[in-house]
Amino acid sequence: MADNLCDIDSAMNMIKEEIIKELSECVSKQNDTHYFSQSSSKNLSFSDKTLD
Secondary structure, eight states: OHHHHHHHHHHHHHHHHHHHHHHHHHHHHHHHHHHHHHHHHHHHHHHHHHHO
16 A cells, blocks of 8 residues: 555656646746747837837
């Protein structure tokens, strides 16, 4: 019984680590996209202001 609990615990830890890794990658990709879109719009608004 104790062996089964250790196996289950080990498997759950592996699954948890994989989920955390995938979520971290997704958040990182979203932050990169969000950063680039913000910097693009900031550059555009800055250039628009200089044209005034």
